Amino acid sequence: MTVPEVDARASECLELAVQLATRNVADGGGPFGAIVVTSDGAVHHGVNRVTRDNDPTAHAEVVAIRAAATAMRNFDLHGAVLYTSCEPCPLCLAAALWARIDRVYFAADRHGAAAAGFDDALFYEYFAGNQPELLPVAHRGIPSSVVPFDAWRSAQGKTAY
Numbered sequence: 472m473t474v475p476e477v478d479a480r481a482s483e484c485l486e487l488a489v490q491l492a493t494r495n496v497a498d499g500g501g502p503f504g505a506i507v508v509t510s511d512g513a514v515h516h517g518v519n520r521v522t523r524d525n526d527p528t529a530h531a532e533v534v535a536i537r538a539a540a541t542a543m544r545n546f547d548l549h550g551a552v553l554y555t556s557c558e559p560c561p562l563c564l565a566a567a568l569w570a571r572i573d574r575v576y577f578a579a580d581r582h583g584a585a586a587a588g589f590d591d592a593l594f595y596e597y598f599a600g601n602q603p604e605l606l607p608v609a610h611r612g613i614p615s616s617v618v619p620f621d622a623w624r625s626a627q628g629k630t631a632y
């Protein structure tokens with residue numbers, strides 16, 4: 472069942488994300504825009520800044536999540552919604568999970584991104600186990616690997632996340 476007010480808000484927010492994405496292309500950036508609406512109703516913008524900042528992690532969604540967390544002075548964005556011009560890539564989806572965002576709405580999908588030359592769909596294939604050669608990852612369980620976790624478990628006054 473759909474809730475009309477929620478759906479109206481989603482369309483409006485997605486339109487804004489798409490406008491940010493389009494404007495970002497005119498400004499010399501990638502064609503991605505996102506907003507995070509936090510639990511207090513504030514709207515936090517993000518656009519893709521990868522090439523401008525030489526930061527491969529500066530995807531629109533990540534930039535919006537960082538802006539929201541900074542403004543909220545909290546790494547936990549429980550109660551927030553992410554609206555993005557394009558389906559979050561695995562990096563952006565992981566950022567939303569770590570931020571404890573409640574829900575995600577997207578406009579274009581990974582196949583639209585692929586048609587524009589972006590590897591979002593390919594990286595989903597990697598995580599599905601279908602493209603292992605893209606990035607070989609090896610486990611070497613050296614004995615000291617447990618030391619940081621032991622330190623964490625016994626740390627007093629830590630901030631868990």
Ligand SMILES: Nc1nc2[nH]cnc2c(=O)[nH]1
Pocket residue numbers: 501503518519529530531532555557558559560563584589590591
């Ligand atoms: N969803 C999304 N996919 C991307 N692929 C490359 N950059 C981006 C981005 O900023 N957002």
